[in-house]
Amino acid sequence: MSASRLFALIPCAGSGSRAGSTGPKQYQRIAGRPMVEHTLEAFRALTGTFAGLALVVAPDDADVGVVLPRFPAAGEHLLRVGGASRAATVRNGLRALRQSGAGPHDWVLVHDAARCLVTPSQIEALIAACEHDAVGGLLAHRLADTLKVASPEGRVASTPTRADKWLAQTPQMFRIGMLLDALERSGDSVTDEASAIEGVGLAPLLVPGSAQNFKLTYAEDFALADAILRSRRSLP
Numbered sequence: 001m002s003a004s005r006l007f008a009l010i011p012c013a014g015s016g017s018r019a020g021s022t023g024p025k026q027y028q029r030i031a032g033r034p035m036v037e038h039t040l041e042a043f044r045a046l047t048g049t050f051a052g053l054a055l056v057v058a059p060d061d062a063d064v065g066v067v068l069p070r071f072p073a074a075g076e077h078l079l080r081v082g083g084a085s086r087a088a089t090v091r092n093g094l095r096a097l098r099q100s101g102a103g104p105h106d107w108v109l110v111h112d113a114a115r116c117l118v119t120p121s122q123i124e125a126l127i128a129a130c131e132h133d134a135v136g137g138l139l140a141h142r143l144a145d146t147l148k149v150a151s152p153e154g155r156v157a158s159t160p161t162r163a164d165k166w167l168a169q170t171p172q173m174f175r176i177g178m179l180l181d182a183l184e185r186s187g188d189s190v191t192d193e194a195s196a197i198e199g200v201g202l203a204p205l206l207v208p209g210s211a212q213n214f215k216l217t218y219a220e221d222f223a224l225a226d227a228i229l230r231s232r233r234s235l236p
């Protein structure tokens with residue numbers, strides 16, 4: 001049997017409604033570049049690691065060609081099959097990868113376009129931890145704050161232990177066939193790949209990520225990401 005290959009799939013079909021920006025947030029400029037370009041750069045830096053790098057955008061996306069004029073380069077794929085939910089976008093993207101020759105036993109790393117602070121070394125750590133695992137796993141971060149459960153009135157109902165709680169990040173790495181099957185069963189309500197895998201009775205591996213690998217969700221997240229990216233590049 002031939003060795004499993006690695007693919008990267010980047011869901012990029014969200015609207016960014018919580019960020020309140022006028023256009024899709026993944027195309028907003030941060031540290032001098034569109035957000036999604038920083039995301040792509042982390043994967044491109046791992047030359048030779050991936051058999052394919054796929055960006056999944058909405059079918060009617062009119063911005064991507066303007067924002068990323070040189071995408072797709074060799075080994076890259078623009079898939080215009082984004083769906084109404086993140087799960088639908090990933091599912092459609094996986095089907096397209098399968099149709100273009102990816103095998104069921106090949107691995108896929110699914111990573112949010114909106115998590116533009118991921119680093120090549122974090123991606124490599126996930127691959128190293130998962131490539132010999134029977135299930136696969138995800139980058140995740142231990143809670144640094146005390147956790148509260150709210151009552152309907154907005155008061156503290158309880159304070160659960162945080163020792164066993166992690167924040168799910170991306171990339172999330174699974175076999176393409178296993179993940180596609182799990183997402184076809186899960187429907188659109190799951191908010192990450194690991195949830196779909198859990199839904200078929202499997203336990204994904206938690207691989208320590210970093211607080212800096214946060215998803216840009218709210219308007220206030222952009223200034224922090226901009227500052228971090230500028231300091232990494234020694235930009236003013």
Ligand SMILES: Nc1ccn([C@@H]2O[C@H](COP(=O)(O)OP(=O)(O)OP(=O)(O)O)[C@@H](O)[C@H]2O)c(=O)n1
Pocket residue numbers: 010011012013014015016017018019025026056082083084085086087089111112113114115215216217
């Ligand atoms: N239908 C969707 C929804 C989300 N995403 C992608 O999934 C990632 C994480 O989604 P998130 O940022 O939480 O969702 P958005 O839809 O972009 O934002 P919001 O929920 O605030 O509208 C992002 O890269 C986003 O582009 C996607 O490809 N397709």
Ligand SMILES: C[C@](O)(CO)[C@H](O)COP(=O)(O)O
Pocket residue numbers: 086112167168169170191192193215
């Ligand atoms: C996949 C994810 O980034 C893991 O934390 C997250 O679940 C996506 O967020 P969303 O707001 O549910 O789209």
